Structure formats: C-alpha cells, structure tokens
Amino acid sequence: xxxxxxxxxxxxxxxxxxxxxxxxxxxxxxxxxxxxxxxxxxxxxxxxxxxxxxxxxxxxxxxxxxxxxxxxxxxxxxxxxxxxxxxxxxxxxxxxxxxxxxxxxxxxxxxxxxxxxxxxxxxxxxxxxxxxxxxxxxxxxxxxxxxxxxxxxxxxxxxxxxxxxxxxxxxxxxxxxxxxxxxxxxxxxxxxxxxxxxxxxxxxxxxxxxxxxxxxxxxxxxxxxxxxxxxxxxxxxxxxxxxxxxxxxxxxxxxxxxxxxxxxxxxxxx
Numbered sequence: 001x002x003x004x005x006x007x008x009x010x011x012x013x014x015x016x017x018x019x020x021x022x023x024x025x026x027x028x029x030x031x032x033x034x035x036x037x038x039x040x041x042x043x044x045x046x047x048x049x050x051x052x053x054x055x056x057x058x059x060x061x062x063x064x065x066x067x068x069x070x071x072x073x074x075x076x077x078x079x080x081x082x083x084x085x086x087x088x089x090x091x092x093x094x095x096x097x098x099x100x101x102x103x104x105x106x107x108x109x110x111x112x113x114x115x116x117x118x119x120x121x122x123x124x125x126x127x128x129x130x131x132x133x134x135x136x137x138x139x140x141x142x143x144x145x146x147x148x149x150x151x152x153x154x155x156x157x158x159x160x161x162x163x164x165x166x167x168x169x170x171x172x173x174x175x176x177x178x179x180x181x182x183x184x185x186x187x188x189x190x191x192x193x194x195x196x197x198x199x200x201x202x203x204x205x206x207x208x209x210x211x212x213x214x215x216x217x218x219x220x221x222x223x224x225x226x227x228x229x230x231x232x233x234x235x236x237x238x239x240x241x242x243x244x245x246x247x248x249x250x251x252x253x254x255x256x257x258x259x260x261x262x263x264x265x266x267x268x269x270x
Contacts, residue, residue: 002068002078005053008088012079016051016089016101022155029104031157032089033169035096036063041167042100043067048074049100053081053089058097067098091159104157109148109175109185117145118211118264120191121253122182124150124228125219132156133164134250135217139172142257145212146173150182183231186214194260195224195232196252198245204236204256208265215256220249 005013018024019032030050033039039049040063052071058064059080068078086095114120121139126132132154139147153176154161162169177185186193192210196217216232218224229235238252247255 002072002080004080005085006082008085012051013085013089016053019101020091020159022158025104025155025157030101031104031162032099032159033102033162034086034090034092034099034159035163036061036067036098038162038165038167038170039067039098039100042102042170043070045167045170047102047105047170048076049102050076051101052076052078053086053099054078055083055086055097056080057083061097064098071100105169105174107149107156107174107176109177109181112146112148112173112175114145114189114191114212117143118213119144119257119260120146120148120212120214121257122148122150122193122214122216123153123249123253124179124216124224125222126153126217126249127220128249129154129158129160130164131220131248131250132161133166133168135253136161136165136168136172136174138250138254138257139174140168141254142261144172144257146175148182148214149174149176150179179228192234193232194234194236194256195229196237196256197223197229197232197235198237199229200235200237202234202236204238204259205263207234207236207263209234209260209263211264213260213264215253215260217249217253217256 025031048071071078121144191212191214193214
C-alpha cells in the first residue's frame, strides 16, 4: 500500500531533492522524471520508477492509478504527498501530478545496433539541456535508431533534459562516448558520417544519403572541430536566407533528419 509523506524533513524527500544535482545523480545512479505524460511514456516503454510520488488530489486520475499499480507490482514504492513537496522535489513552482525516481539507463555505445535503422543522430558537446531533449524527441519522431552523445555533452539525466525530451529519453536508445571511441565503432561497420557545417558548398537538399546515415551536429556556439569535420564522409549546410548565420542546433538537426529520410538512396530492386 502507498505510504504518505508530508514533511519536508523526511529523509527520502531530502535524498530525492539531491538528485537535481549531477554529482548526486552519478553517485546514486538515479534520476528524476516529472509529469503524467512522461511517466506514462516510460511505463509503456517498460521503465518503472523506484519511487513514485503523487498528490492525493491526483490519486484517482485514470493515468495515475495504473502508474501506482505498476510501480508497486515491480517492487517500487508509491508515495502519496502534497503539491508543496512535489514542487520542492522537482524545482518547479507548478509541479506535475506525479514525479518518479528512476535507475539511470544504460549508455554504452556497444549496445547500439546500427542495422536497426537508416538514420542515427550524433551530438557533439551540446551544452543546452533543452536542445538535447529536443534532439531526443526528434529521434523519436523520425524513427531514428538512437542518439549518440559525444564528449562533454550536457547530462541527459538532468531534470531539464528529461523534461524537454517529453518522454523520449525512455523510448529512444542513446549512448555516451568519446570521439575516438565513436570513430572506431563507426568505422568498424557500414555507416555514412554526415556533418552539418557552414564551411562547405554542399546544399543539404542535394545529396542522396546512404543508410545508415549518422548525422553529426556540433556544439551550439563553436560548431564541430576541424578534426571531426575532416572525418566526415560528407559535409552539408542549410542555407540562411536572412541575417542569421545559423539555426539553433536542435532545429537544424530536425530539418536535416527529415531531409535525410526523404533523400536516402533506395536499394536496387530485382
């Protein structure tokens, strides 16, 4: 049966609050996800929280009841609390009806099977959690095989990145790797590395892309380093018709992802 916590001083409340900090997430191997939509997406993808917090007012909601039941059936703990404590846990003034504490998801590169999809998204040194969350959502929307995060990207398990992913963190495979590790893995099998760059004359709508295409987006402020660009099989750019010199990294990734899917070379028919 769910237990009730209404005191800020409760040890579990204090512990869960620390998960908003990267160091504590890493030490505990846990992260936070908030909101009915995200937690429902997680449950449907087979991920259930270790702890599930919900308010008494939401206890009879048609989506909360199955979350509570599934959490408890899987050995997790459902906890009834109030909106003030949910706000303290999530860091939002207007928290959602539910908040879950999840075990960190596996992020090893060798878990990914490049043959499962024609498109993969690769992000290098992303700093903005909103951009990372949006790229995860783009991967989900385009049916990409997954997202590969290179070098010092923002933590995908931060509250902000999880929130921006709108549940895609639970539905899209992703991995974290250093550049050298990714390069060696990529070249060990089929795969075209396509980089977004301003230093090229290739319009993004011109090439016929080859599956699997690994679409590389560089750091928001600096773009990708020259040594990465030199490793790309193809560099393309999205022309700017106004005064802006480039698009937001997540927006550019989304534009490119749909374009790659539209222009993938089809295998010859017999």
